[in-house]
Amino acid sequence: MRYTLRQLEVFLACAHHENVSRAAASLSMSQSAASTALKEFEQQFELRLFERTGKRLRLNELGRQLWPRAEELLERARELEQTLAAHGDLGRLKIGATLTIGNYLAAAVMARYMAEQPGTRVELEVANTAAIADKVLGFELDLGLLEGELNHPDLEMIPWRDDELVVFCAPEHPLAEKERLTDRDLCSATWILREPGSGTRQTFERAVSGLLPKLHILLELQHTEAIKRAVEAGLGISCLSRVSLSDALRRGSLVELRVPQRDFRRVFHFVLHKQKYRSAGIERWLELCRQVS
Template identity: 70%
Template sequence: MRYSLRQLQVFLAAAHFENITRAAESLSMSQSAASSALKELEQQFDIQLFDRIGKRLQLNELGRLVRPQAESLLAQASELETSFSQHLQPGHLTVGATLTIGNYLAVDLMARYMLEQPQAKVTLDVENTAAIASKVLNFELDIGLIEGELQQPDLDVLPWRQDQLVVFCSPEHPLAQRSEQALTDTDLLAATWILREKGSGTRQTFDRIMTGILPELQVLLELQHTEAIKRAVEAGLGLGCLSAVALADAFKRGSLVPLQIPHRNTERWFYFILHKQKYRSAGVQRWIDLCRQSVLQS
């Protein structure tokens, strides 16, 4: 074989950081050793994988073409090493989750996974849908769990579980007295709203729900965190619209009140997203299985 796994590690680190010094640091190598490994890889095949722009390394067309294959090969090599030492048990995972999933569902799933695999570690990255999709595309995450619809040719988007958004208010809000009655579009337009930020799956679904009246809605605040939205609505600043998963405890306590909008479709799906060219380890498959089992048990 005319290349080494170490050379591929340097290539992928350089592709990620676009800088050989930072790539070397991430691999605990000297800069000269990393530079030599990358140079030897290119010389062995008489190719160039990067365009050099000052100190910046930018993948060229060939580099972009072979990067997914290199990622997959290293992932398989890593799993093989794990299999030798752990007898084919699922190993470490890097999981991305959007805020609703990350805050209300993913921690229990992590606990179940690590209970099954005591030596395994799950790293959880909680961000909005756009950020999670970007990291899966860039091979920074093994799998993403998202709330929003996504059209990306390099990603597999697989349905996981159904969800529903719920409009809600504080118990002191005038509309709370009509919690058993259906609100009209006139009611929705007269209210002020506290919403998730653009780029989030929840906001994407809300915008779809409010098709036809969206430009006329009075949006007072756009916040990144569901708990901040709930606190703002509890304080009487307006109506909110979040996942039923995020609101269940508040409805039980009576600190928030659900409102009815049956004339608008508030259902949506949670999804798995995976890079089409990234190797799917036993750990990724076990994570998906646990996620699907959790729906059957809920």
């Protein structure tokens, strides 16, 4: 074999960081050692994988074609190493989840996954839909759990579970007494919403299609709990996933508002890079997610 796994690691680190120094630091190598490994890798096959602009490295077309294949090969090598060392340990996972899923659903899956494999490491990153998608595209995450919808040629969207958004207010709010809200009620209310780019905001805007320019949006917040506290304080009404509101609705600290003429249903999805190798750990995580749904 004319190349080494270490050379592939250096190539992938350079692809991720677009800089030899940062790539070397991520691999606990010296810059000279990383530069040498990358140079030897390219020279062995008489090819160039990067366009070099100063200290910045950008993958060329050949490099972009090699990237997912190198990721898969290294993932298989790590899986083999883990199997040899731990007799089938499912290994480390890097999971991305949007806010509602990360805060209210992912912890239960993590607990079950790690209970099956003591010592297994799971890294969970919580961000909005756009951020998670970017990191799955860059192979920085093994898979994502999304509330929003995406259409990208390199991403595979797999339906997971149904969800719905709920319009809600504080018990003392004037709208709390209404049996159902009209579109006029929605336009006259003061709103506290998730930020643009989030899956919840995406679903909300689709549901209120035609009304959005008329809505009075007082606040746009990134955190579900902050929105709930603001609504409880009487600052306005909002719309969030039923998953995130179940406890508050049961206690009566928040009140559901019926809007039957608007469709707030949606589907949570798994998102994976189409060329990402599905390790035993990834397959087990998907299975556990389906079990808790």
